[in-house]
Structures are given as C-alpha cells and as structure tokens.
Amino acid sequence: MTTTNEQDEPINILIVEDNSLNLQVLTDFLGGNNYNFLIAQEGNRAISIARRRKPDLILLDINLPGMNGFEICKILKADPETQDIPIIFISALNQIENKVNGFKVGGTDYIVKPFQKEEVIVRVDSQIKLYQLNKQLRRNYEDLAVSNEELSVKSNELHHLNTNLEALVEERTEELSGALRSLQASQSLIEHKNKELQQTIDQLLRTRAGKRATTIVLVVSFSIFLVEEILENIFQNFAQSNFYLLLSFKFLLLLLLKPIELILESTMIKRSHNNITSKIAYEGGSEHTDS
Structure with a gap:
C-alpha cells in the first residue's frame, strides 16, 4: 500500500x-x-x-x-x-x-x-502535513543558506575584481601621467632645440651674408682702387697739386663702403631667411599631402 x-x-x-x-x-x-x-x-x-x-x-x-x-x-x-x-x-x-x-x-x-476513525484520520493527516511543511521550511532554509554562501563567495569575488580593477586603473593612470610628463619634457626639449637651431641658422646666415658683403666690398674697393690709379695716372699733375683733396676723396669712399656693407648684409640675410622659410613650408606641405 x-x-x-x-x-x-x-x-x-x-x-x-x-x-x-x-x-x-x-x-x-x-x-x-x-x-x-x-x-x-x-x-x-x-x-x-x-x-x-x-x-x-x-x-x-x-x-x-x-x-x-x-x-x-x-x-x-x-x-x-x-x-x-x-x-x-x-x-x-x-x-x-x-x-x-x-x-x-x-x-x-x-x-x-x-x-475513532475520524479522529485518527484527522490527527494523522494534520501531523503529516505539519511535518512536511517543516521539512519544506528546513529545505528552504538550507537552500537559502547555500544561496547566501554562494552570494558571499560572489561578493568576495566581485570585491576582489573591483580591487584589481582599481589597482589597474591607478597603474594605467600613473603610466599615462608619466607618458604625458615625458611628452611635455620632449616638447620643451624640441622647443629649446628649435630655438638653438634658429639661432644657429641666423648666425650662419649672418656669417654667409657677411662673407658675401665683404667679398662685394673688396671687389668694390679693388674697383675703386683701380679707378683711383687710373685717375691718378690721368690727372697726375692735378693730384700732385691737390694731394689733400685726393686723400679726402679716398677717405670719403671708405666711409661709404661700411654702410654699403651693412645694407648688403641685411639684404642678404633677409633673402636667405625667406628662402629657407619658403623651403621649409614647401617641404612641410609636401609631407602633409603625402600623408
């Protein structure tokens, strides 16, 4: 049964x-x-x-x-x-x-x-139902305890993951900060090097322009010297009687040569600087177009 x-x-x-x-x-x-x-x-x-x-x-x-x-x-x-x-x-x-x-x-x-049959059936049924309910409650309690334990484990795992994530974020932030500082230092160094390079270029331009101006002045001086010699041969009698006038003329030419030299140097520096700037801009535009 x-x-x-x-x-x-x-x-x-x-x-x-x-x-x-x-x-x-x-x-x-x-x-x-x-x-x-x-x-x-x-x-x-x-x-x-x-x-x-x-x-x-x-x-x-x-x-x-x-x-x-x-x-x-x-x-x-x-x-x-x-x-x-x-x-x-x-x-x-x-x-x-x-x-x-x-x-x-x-x-x-x-x-x-x-x-009494009715009494026996009612009392037995009642106790069995109560017992089954108690068993179900105990099972639910055990299941709840297991769920709580699993939840606690998951919570600990989540806490561990959060801790690792925070550490990773902090580490990554520090790496980015270090990279930013390095980039800023590199930018400052590049700016300093550019400044030095610009100074070197300017100095080089002035040197080259000065050499060119000096060469021109020497050529002009030599030409003037030749002209003086020719004029002196042609007007030797005049020059002998007017020695001081000829000396004044030579001195005046020397005074005029220095301003001419400065003007030529300035002009050449400006032209060289413009040529270099145009070349750099052209090369920069070419690289941008290629990219």
Whole structure:
C-alpha cells in the first residue's frame, strides 16, 4: 500500500503496537489514504526502523513489552537523525498525567483507545502535513543558506575584481601621467632645440651674408682702387697739386663702403631667411599631402 505525495516522495508511517487487533484497526482506518506502513512490536525494533527509514510519522503505543512508549520517545528525540519526526501516542490510558507526560517527552499528539476513525484520520493527516511543511521550511532554509554562501563567495569575488580593477586603473593612470610628463619634457626639449637651431641658422646666415658683403666690398674697393690709379695716372699733375683733396676723396669712399656693407648684409640675410622659410613650408606641405 505504497503511494507518493505531491513531490513523489513516499509517506511512511511507523506503527509501534504489540496488539495485532489494534494494528489491524489502524491500518484499516488509514488504508484509504494509501500510506505506506512500517510495523514494530517492541522498542528496539521501533528505534532501529526509525533511524534507518526516517518515517514521516510514528504512532507509538505507551504500554509495550520492555521499553515503554515514553522511553522510546526520549531516545528518538535525543537522536539528531530522528528528533524531528512527529510522534502521536496511542493508549487506553486516558488520564491527564499520561497525556502531559507524553507531551513532556516530545510527543506531538495523543489518541485514546478505542480508536475513532475520524479522529485518527484527522490527527494523522494534520501531523503529516505539519511535518512536511517543516521539512519544506528546513529545505528552504538550507537552500537559502547555500544561496547566501554562494552570494558571499560572489561578493568576495566581485570585491576582489573591483580591487584589481582599481589597482589597474591607478597603474594605467600613473603610466599615462608619466607618458604625458615625458611628452611635455620632449616638447620643451624640441622647443629649446628649435630655438638653438634658429639661432644657429641666423648666425650662419649672418656669417654667409657677411662673407658675401665683404667679398662685394673688396671687389668694390679693388674697383675703386683701380679707378683711383687710373685717375691718378690721368690727372697726375692735378693730384700732385691737390694731394689733400685726393686723400679726402679716398677717405670719403671708405666711409661709404661700411654702410654699403651693412645694407648688403641685411639684404642678404633677409633673402636667405625667406628662402629657407619658403623651403621649409614647401617641404612641410609636401609631407602633409603625402600623408
């Protein structure tokens, strides 16, 4: 007579009763509910079955050979494996003290003989439903504990990831800051080198222009010297009688040569600078077009 509940789990009832007639009455009363019955007629056998099969309910007679029902109940309630199983005492003893003792040792209900079918069915069904609800609550609690543990592990992992991410961001920020400082230093160095280069170019231009101007002045001076010699040969008599006038003329030419040299140098520097600037701009534009 085995059946299953809504979760396809068998509902087992352990009946501990040494009277065959009472056993028959109880199984007949409860048989219509399709319970699975486990039978024991003395204490040791009942304890062994309860520990091995862990029934959903125990119907326990008080007056048994050897250990009585109260003693059996104490042993089962002291065992963590069986302490949650509901126990309904069954007895012909209807005294209040027997009922009180039954509840004191851990019983959940009490049925008095002779049995009443409706009473037996209602009390058994009630205790089984309560037990199943308690089992479900315990399962939910265990599942919740597992979920909490998993959540705690995930939280720790997330915290670890966040810590690593913060460290990585800080490290990357420091790297970028270092790169920026290096870039700024390189830019300053380039500006300094450009300034030095510009100064060198200007100096070179002035030197080249000065050399060109000096060459021109020398050429002009030499030309003037030739002209003087020619004029002196032509007007030798005039020059001899006007020596100071000729000397003044030479001095005046020398005074005129220096400004001419400066003007030529400035003009040449400007032209060279413009040529270099135009060449740089042209090359820069060419590179930009190529890119």
